[in-house]
Amino acid sequence: MQVKVNNREYISGLLGKGTRETTRGFSDYRKIGLTLGALPQAEGSAMADMGDTKVLAGVKLGVGTPLQDKPGEGTLITSTELLPMASPRYETGPPSPDAIEFARVVDRGIRAANIIDTKALFIEEDKVWNVFVDIYVLNYDGNLFDAGTLAAMSAILTAKQPRFEDGAAIRDNGLSRIKTNGKIVTSCTFGKLDGHVLLDPDGNEEDMMSSRVTIANDEGAIRAMQKGLRGAFSVEEVEKAIDVTFERSKELRSIVKKVIGE
Amino acid sequence: MTTEKPQLVTNGKRVDGRGLDELRPIKIEAGILKNADGSAYLEWGSNKIMVGVYGPREAFPKHVQDPERAIVKCRYAMAPFSSLEEHGRSGPNRRAVEISKVTKEVFENVILLERFPGCEIDIFIEVLQSDGGTRAAGITAAAVALASSGIPMRDIPYAVSVGKDGENLLLDLNKLEDNTSDADMPIAIAPRNNDVLLLQMDGTLTKDEFARGVSMALKAGEHIVALQRAAIGSKYRKE
Amino acid sequence: MPRIVLPGDKLADKPLRIDNATLEDGKSYATVPGLFDDEKESFIPLESVWYPRMEDSVIGIVEDARNGVYTVALNSPFKGLIITRRDSNGPELEVGDVVESIVRSVKRESDKIILILVRPRNLHEGKVITVKPSKVLRIIGKANTMIKLLTEGTKSNIVVGMNGIVWIKGGNVPLAVTAINRIQAEAHVAGLTERITTMLKESQ
Known part of the structure; x- marks a missing residue:
C-alpha cells in the first residue's frame, strides 16, 4: 500500500544549505535507544533504535565441534x-x-577486536561453545550496520555462559557472563550524497547515496572497514571519516557502558 | 536425561501455579512498527511475538493475482534465539509452513477480500521468544495488527489452546505442558458468532472433552477479546 | 454522541448505506475502527484504506513512463494511469516525479482496478510525507480551515492528496510535518484547532 516517497530534491536542497532533516548536522547521529534483556530465554539480547531503524540482537550458545x-x-x-x-x-x-x-561487517569488527575470549569457550576435546548472534531488523530506516553492531555488541557483553554437565548444556540461575576482553566495538557509517559525507544516513539518504563507508573501532584502533556501493571516496574523505568515527564512537561506547552497567 | 512424565496438576494447581482454566498474563500493544501498515507486539506468558502487516498492495508475482478478490499471504517464523534450549535453524521449517497456512485461512475468512481484486495482504508473524501456544498468540496479535491498520474485517478473531492431562482439561498450555500433555487443541474463534476458524488437535480426546474444551476456550475468549479491543482502541481514548 | 466501534461491532439491526459497514442477515456491522453516531447513522472511520472516488485530488509518484502513458503509485492498492496525447501541452513527466492529479474514473480491467487520472501537475522540490487516508479530511479541515491555519502558520505551500500523500514546500517544513503528525495523532480529540493554533504560534 505504501509508496516509496521521493524526497531527493528536498534533501538536496537541505544539504546545499548545510543541514539535514530534523536539522541535524552532517556528523550527527539520530536519536539512539538501547535496551537490554528483552528476551530472557536467550543467553543475551539487546534492542537498538537509531531514529526509526529498529534492530534486535539475540545471542545463543550451543555445544558444537x-x-x-x-x-x-x-x-x-x-x-x-x-x-x-x-x-x-x-x-x-x-x-x-x-x-x-551486513552480517559479515558486524561480525568482522567484533572478531577483529577479539571481544570474545574464544579459548574460554573450549569444553573438552572436540567440544566447544559456539556463539550464535542473530540480528533481526524489525523496522528499516537506514544505517543498519551501526544499529546492528550496537545491538550485537551489547547482547554479547551481557550474554550468560551456560554450564556443560553430563553431555548437555544447562541454563539455570546464577550463570556469569561469557568471557570478553573488556573492550567495546562500535561502528560509524557514512553515506556520500551530492558530494557531502554524512554520518548515520537515514532511509531517504541511503536511497540517494552513491557510496557508503563503515568504520568499526574500539578505544584503541580501527577494527574493520567496509566501503560499499558504486561511487567513490577520496582518501581525504576517508581520513576525515576516521576522525569523526573516533570522536563519535565515544558517545556510542558510553551508551553501551551505561546499559550493560559499567 | 529422564523421559518420565512430570506431574502437570497437583491439588488443582499447574506447574506454573495457574488454575486449570486460567490464562497466562497477556499484554498487547498496537502500532509500534513505523513502516508496516499495521503492527502489534504481544506478550503471552513468556511468548513474545511481533506482527507486521502490509497491504492491500498489488499482488506479486502477477500470476498469483485473483481478479475476484485479494489474496492473503502469511509467514509465521520462529527466531533462532527464541527458545530456552538450543539455537534454532533460521527459515521456516515444515511446522512453520503449516502454521502459516492455517493462520492465513483464519484471516481469509474475516477480511473483506472482495473489495481489493488483484491485491495481496501480507501478515508477518515473528516469534521472538517461545513458550508454547505461539500459533494462538500469533493469530491473536495478527488480528490486532490488521484491525488497527484499517483493513476491513467482518470480525476480530482470537485464538487459544486447550489441552488435557489425564482427567483434567487445561487452558492455554505452556511449553512444558504442551510437550507432555495427553492432548493439545488450538482453536481460533470469530467472537461475534463464535465461528470456528482454526481447529487442530493432537492426542486423545473424547467428544465430551471436546465440548468442554471449546466452552473453556470461549470463556477465556471474553478476556482475550477485551485485551485485543483495548489495544486497538487505546489510541482513540480521550485523554 | 458518537461511539467508538471496532470491526465486527453491530451498528444497526437494519441495512445502512455506509462504506465501512458489512451486511449480514439484514444487520449492519462495522468493518474498521470508527466513530458511529446512532441517531444520524453516520460513520467516521478512524482507520481505513483509501478507496478512490471520482474527482478525488491525489498525489502520486511516477513509476513508469512509456510513450506518454504514465503509471503512478498512489499509496493505495490500485495504480493510477495518466494518458497524455502527443499534441497536448501537459507536463513532461519522468520516473520519480511527484505529481498531483484528479481521478477521472475508476476502471475495472480484466484482473484489477485502475484509476484514470487527468490534469497532472508536476510538484518539484517539496518534501513528500504519507499520512493515514482516514486523517486527510481532518488535515484539510471543515471549509479548509485547518489547511489554511497550517499554511499561514508555517508559510509553507502544502498540497494534500485524498490518498494520504502530502507535499510540502518552502517555509518551515519541519514545523509543518510536526503539525500534520500531531493532527493525525489527535484527530479524534476535541479542541484540535485551538491546540494546533497555539503550537504554530509558539513555534514562530
Whole structure:
C-alpha cells in the first residue's frame, strides 16, 4: 500500500544549505535507544533504535565441534534477517547479498577486536561453545550496520555462559557472563550524497547515496572497514571519516557502558 | 536425561501455579512498527511475538493475482534465539509452513477480500521468544495488527489452546505442558458468532472433552477479546 | 454522541448505506475502527484504506513512463494511469516525479482496478510525507480551515492528496510535518484547532 516517497530534491536542497532533516548536522547521529534483556530465554539480547531503524540482537550458545584449524577455540557465528515486516522492500526467502554483507561487517569488527575470549569457550576435546548472534531488523530506516553492531555488541557483553554437565548444556540461575576482553566495538557509517559525507544516513539518504563507508573501532584502533556501493571516496574523505568515527564512537561506547552497567 | 512424565496438576494447581482454566498474563500493544501498515507486539506468558502487516498492495508475482478478490499471504517464523534450549535453524521449517497456512485461512475468512481484486495482504508473524501456544498468540496479535491498520474485517478473531492431562482439561498450555500433555487443541474463534476458524488437535480426546474444551476456550475468549479491543482502541481514548 | 466501534461491532439491526459497514442477515456491522453516531447513522472511520472516488485530488509518484502513458503509485492498492496525447501541452513527466492529479474514473480491467487520472501537475522540490487516508479530511479541515491555519502558520505551500500523500514546500517544513503528525495523532480529540493554533504560534 505504501509508496516509496521521493524526497531527493528536498534533501538536496537541505544539504546545499548545510543541514539535514530534523536539522541535524552532517556528523550527527539520530536519536539512539538501547535496551537490554528483552528476551530472557536467550543467553543475551539487546534492542537498538537509531531514529526509526529498529534492530534486535539475540545471542545463543550451543555445544558444537571446533574448526579444524582452531581445535581449542569456540566460534562466533553472526547472521542477520532483513525481516519482511521491516520494510516493503524486503522479501521473504534466503538471505540477500545485502543481508550477508551486513552480517559479515558486524561480525568482522567484533572478531577483529577479539571481544570474545574464544579459548574460554573450549569444553573438552572436540567440544566447544559456539556463539550464535542473530540480528533481526524489525523496522528499516537506514544505517543498519551501526544499529546492528550496537545491538550485537551489547547482547554479547551481557550474554550468560551456560554450564556443560553430563553431555548437555544447562541454563539455570546464577550463570556469569561469557568471557570478553573488556573492550567495546562500535561502528560509524557514512553515506556520500551530492558530494557531502554524512554520518548515520537515514532511509531517504541511503536511497540517494552513491557510496557508503563503515568504520568499526574500539578505544584503541580501527577494527574493520567496509566501503560499499558504486561511487567513490577520496582518501581525504576517508581520513576525515576516521576522525569523526573516533570522536563519535565515544558517545556510542558510553551508551553501551551505561546499559550493560559499567 | 529422564523421559518420565512430570506431574502437570497437583491439588488443582499447574506447574506454573495457574488454575486449570486460567490464562497466562497477556499484554498487547498496537502500532509500534513505523513502516508496516499495521503492527502489534504481544506478550503471552513468556511468548513474545511481533506482527507486521502490509497491504492491500498489488499482488506479486502477477500470476498469483485473483481478479475476484485479494489474496492473503502469511509467514509465521520462529527466531533462532527464541527458545530456552538450543539455537534454532533460521527459515521456516515444515511446522512453520503449516502454521502459516492455517493462520492465513483464519484471516481469509474475516477480511473483506472482495473489495481489493488483484491485491495481496501480507501478515508477518515473528516469534521472538517461545513458550508454547505461539500459533494462538500469533493469530491473536495478527488480528490486532490488521484491525488497527484499517483493513476491513467482518470480525476480530482470537485464538487459544486447550489441552488435557489425564482427567483434567487445561487452558492455554505452556511449553512444558504442551510437550507432555495427553492432548493439545488450538482453536481460533470469530467472537461475534463464535465461528470456528482454526481447529487442530493432537492426542486423545473424547467428544465430551471436546465440548468442554471449546466452552473453556470461549470463556477465556471474553478476556482475550477485551485485551485485543483495548489495544486497538487505546489510541482513540480521550485523554 | 458518537461511539467508538471496532470491526465486527453491530451498528444497526437494519441495512445502512455506509462504506465501512458489512451486511449480514439484514444487520449492519462495522468493518474498521470508527466513530458511529446512532441517531444520524453516520460513520467516521478512524482507520481505513483509501478507496478512490471520482474527482478525488491525489498525489502520486511516477513509476513508469512509456510513450506518454504514465503509471503512478498512489499509496493505495490500485495504480493510477495518466494518458497524455502527443499534441497536448501537459507536463513532461519522468520516473520519480511527484505529481498531483484528479481521478477521472475508476476502471475495472480484466484482473484489477485502475484509476484514470487527468490534469497532472508536476510538484518539484517539496518534501513528500504519507499520512493515514482516514486523517486527510481532518488535515484539510471543515471549509479548509485547518489547511489554511497550517499554511499561514508555517508559510509553507502544502498540497494534500485524498490518498494520504502530502507535499510540502518552502517555509518551515519541519514545523509543518510536526503539525500534520500531531493532527493525525489527535484527530479524534476535541479542541484540535485551538491546540494546533497555539503550537504554530509558539513555534514562530
